[in-house]
Amino acid sequence: xxxxxxxxTSGKGGVGKTTSTANIAVALAQMGQKVICLDSDIGLRxxxxxxxxxxxxxYDLVDIIEGRCRLRQAMIxxxxxxxxxxxxAAQTRDKxxxxxxDMVKLGEELKEEADWVIIDSPAGIERGFRNAxxxxxxxxxxxNPDVSAVRDADRIIGLVEAEQKGPARLLINRLNPGMIQRGxxxxxxxxxxxxxxxxxxIVPEDEQVIVSTNxxxxxxxxxxxxxxxxxxxxxxxLMGDEVPLMDLDFKxxxxxKLSRLFKSxxx
Amino acid sequence: MHAKIKKDAFPxxxxxxxxxxxxxxxxxxxxxxxxxxxxxxxxxxxEGAQVxxxxxERNLGAAEVSKLRSLLADRQVTLFALLSKxxxxxxxAETLGLSTHKSVLKESAKDLPRALxxxxxxxxxxxxxxxxxxxxxxxxxxxxxxVNPGAEIFAGGSIxxxxxxxxxxxxxxxxxxxxxxxxxxxxxxxxRIADTHCQESKIKIKIKKRAEIAFxxxxxxxxxxWDQYKxxx
Numbered sequence: 045x046x047x048x049x050x051x052x053t054s055g056k057g058g059v060g061k062t063t064s065t066a067n068i069a070v071a072l073a074q075m076g077q078k079v080i081c082l083d084s085d086i087g088l089r090x091x092x093x094x095x096x097x098x099x100x101x102x103y104d105l106v107d108i109i110e111g112r113c114r115l116r117q118a119m120i121x122x123x124x125x126x127x128x129x130x131x132x133a134a135q136t137r138d139k140x141x142x143x144x145x146d147m148v149k150l151g152e153e154l155k156e157e158a159d160w161v162i163i164d165s166p167a168g169i170e171r172g173f174r175n176a177x178x179x180x181x182x183x184x185x186x187x188n189p190d191v192s193a194v195r196d197a198d199r200i201i202g203l204v205e206a207e208q209k210g211p212a213r214l215l216i217n218r219l220n221p222g223m224i225q226r227g228x229x230x231x232x233x234x235x236x237x238x239x240x241x242x243x244x245x246i247v248p249e250d251e252q253v254i255v256s257t258n259x260x261x262x263x264x265x266x267x268x269x270x271x272x273x274x275x276x277x278x279x280x281x282l283m284g285d286e287v288p289l290m291d292l293d294f295k296x297x298x299x300x301k302l303s304r305l306f307k308s309x310x311x
Numbered sequence: 312m313h314a315k316i317k318k319d320a321f322p323x324x325x326x327x328x329x330x331x332x333x334x335x336x337x338x339x340x341x342x343x344x345x346x347x348x349x350x351x352x353x354x355x356x357x358e359g360a361q362v363x364x365x366x367x368e369r370n371l372g373a374a375e376v377s378k379l380r381s382l383l384a385d386r387q388v389t390l391f392a393l394l395s396k397x398x399x400x401x402x403x404a405e406t407l408g409l410s411t412h413k414s415v416l417k418e419s420a421k422d423l424p425r426a427l428x429x430x431x432x433x434x435x436x437x438x439x440x441x442x443x444x445x446x447x448x449x450x451x452x453x454x455x456x457x458v459n460p461g462a463e464i465f466a467g468g469s470i471x472x473x474x475x476x477x478x479x480x481x482x483x484x485x486x487x488x489x490x491x492x493x494x495x496x497x498x499x500x501x502x503r504i505a506d507t508h509c510q511e512s513k514i515k516i517k518i519k520k521r522a523e524i525a526f527x528x529x530x531x532x533x534x535x536x537w538d539q540y541k542x543x544x
Contacts, residue, residue: 195461198461199443202441205441
């Protein structure tokens with residue numbers, strides 16, 4: 045059952061790492077997989093809130109590393125899925141509390157406990173980022189279709205390659221088809237031309253995501269949400285299914301272009 | 312490395328099969344002594360060598376050829392061929408088991424002509440430079456790939472991008488006024504040559520998608536299509 049460990053990172057803050065981590069984890073659990081999601085953003089934890097589990101925290105990641113509890117004691121079971129667990133970050137410490145080798149050791153323990161371990165990385169390129177990618181088998185880089193997010197993603201991809209965890213896969217989050225049609229937003233091809241890595245999925249802008257965060261009910265659980273559907277597709281691609289890109293109300297020729305670039309992007 | 316070659320040293324040419332020594336004119340004993348001297352002078356070079364000797368038009372008898380061979384063998388040099396324009400010498404050589412045809416020596420790769428032009432040092436990078444990468448080199452820099460925004464190159468010489476230049480390029484950092492910046496697709500205005508910045512606006516630069524070159528015309532920073540630039544000279 046050795047788990048695949050995936051770290052979700054971005055460089056830039058606020059692009060959707062935590063949302064993506066929670067939703068990919070939930071979508072995999074929905075498919076019957078055994079999943080542990082881990083918040084490594086020590087000091088600024090958010091994954092617990094997005095998953096609606098903030099009232100159930102007793103122990104956290106730092107407690108495990110510092111030996112105050114066993115691994116299983118810190119694993120919080122999800123309200124909806126038996127085989128989905130969360131290990132929260134510590135809120136009262138900071139990123140110097142852990143080292144990359146601590147994370148690697150933890151990763152080895154976690155491998156025995158699930159099919160998937162999804163790690164939410166903090167923003168930035170310093171210690172927190174290095175901690176988060178240390179145990180990873182694979183890295184997903186999240187970006188938004190704007191110039192500054194893409195610039196940061198490029199940097200992060202370079203660092204991931206330098207740490208020998210590459211090549212990463214790209215998740216383009218908060219794509220707004222209307223803005224693209226008006227020429228106000230970068231399209232996926234522009235982004236992929238620069239970043240030159242494979243695409244794992246595109247998640248459209250969806251107001252429902254904000255509602256979901258506030259209610260602690262990840263959007264992947266919402267049948268009607270397009271963002272939710274995108275996350276469910278990403279989970280299927282992780283499992284090896286070749287799922288075509290969703291129809292996001294684009295003009296037909298643009299859609300064709302997108303699906304073509306996606307095929308070359310793999311996933 | 313061409314060490315001191317004595318004026319009357321016999322020319323030596325290298326082939327895959329071994330060395331070809333072309334003897335000059337004169338009495339055979341004298342010539343043979345000169346040859347042996349030449350070999351003794353550079354005994355380390357000749358030790359273990361396979362050697363073909365071109366005796367030109369001389370008529371040599373079996374005794375002479377045989378003696379040559381053993382004197383060479385004393386110096387750990389193996390005579391494997393004797394080339395001559397004299398049929399008699401050829402026959403003698405063949406009797407002694409030596410090869411006599413020039414065709415036995417094929418052109419070796421070591422005989423590639425020297426470069427026609429002497430170039431400077433250049434650094435070749437065969438990947439795209441991502442944001443945050445910094446390259447510094449005293450000579451010229453060639454990138455086979457893109458240079459992304461947030462990546463930077465500082466070169467003492469020129470900068471050649473076989474891809475899209477979106478990052479920062481500074482050529483001629485040590486003051487070389489005629490350094491240039493060339494790219495297949497020049498999309499950055501973050502360029503410097505020696506002490507002069509690019510003044511063109513970014514939008515204007517981004518429109519073209521053809522090979523362009525940035526250079527200094529006196530103290531003016533200019534960008535031109537590669538085609539046009541070539542015609543300037």
